[in-house]
Amino acid sequence: MERIICLLAGYLFGLIQTGYLYGKAHKIDIRNHGSGNSGTTNALRVMGAKAGAVVFLGDFLKSLLPCLVVRVLFKDKPEFIYLLMMYTGLGVILGHNYPFYLKFKGGKGIAATAGLIVATDLRMTLLCIVxxxxxxxxxxxVSLGSLVVAVILFAWLALFATLGAYGLDQKLLPEFYLVTAMISGLAFWRHRANVGRLVRGTENKISLNFGKK
Known part of the structure; x- marks a missing residue:
């Protein structure tokens, strides 16, 4: 039951579409411009650096906060807590990527994944940032950097969970691996067009001179 609650609660948080809401406040539907998604990179390209920062922060916090709440609520179940955090993060990412009220057209989930990473392990956070x-x-x-972060997430958590760093019950490890793999897999699925362009050498590059929109 706890798994379902965390997944659903995460999905509800994920429905807070920062990019869409910020765009609407500026009389633009971000999904009709640029790459067509409502995430940080598209907001940055379409509306500028300020928009990119606001959207990233909003999508980051909507994952970080519920994951931290789970840590507090289930602190008396240390053998279970990190698995529930993964379910929560997965729910947020699903809500962000596939918001039902926007015809399931959302973002790609990387900022939300970043919130989960920070809530889970600060050492992994530093590695991902670098x-x-x-x-x-x-x-x-940006897509390549995002995909590398997704790989680090799965590899790090699988390795250190196996080594006992997160205090998980051994019986829960296969489930932990599966949920973590789903989170990383979602990043690749949402970036599948980017992967094709990277392979062909036609992927869009981000400008490091963002301007002041």
Whole structure:
């Protein structure tokens, strides 16, 4: 029951579409411009640096906060808590990517994934920040940096959960691996068009001179 509650609660938080709401406040439907999704990168490209920062922060917090609440509410179940956080994060990402009231047309879930990462492990957070920024600065491919973060998320959590770092009951490890793989897999699924363009060398590069929209 706790799993279902965390997944559904996460989905409800994910429905807070920061990019869509920010765009509407500025009389624009972000989904009709640029790449057509309501996430941070498209907001940055279409509406500028300020919009990108606001959208990232909103999507980041809507994942970070419920995951931290789960840590508090279930602190008496340490063998179970990180699994429930994964369910919560998965729910947020699903709500962000597939909001029912916007005909399931949302973002790609990377800012929401970042919130889950920070709530889970600060060491993993630092590694992801360094990897993401290094890749984006060198290649200017936000999609590539995002996908590397997704790989780090799964590899890190699978490794350290196996080593007992998160205090998970051994019987819960296969389920933990599965939910974590789904989170990482969603990033690749939502970026499947980007992957194709990366392979072909036609992926859009982000400008590091964002302007002041």
């Amino acid at each position: 990897a993401f920024l290094s890749i984006v600065i060198i290649t200017r491919y």
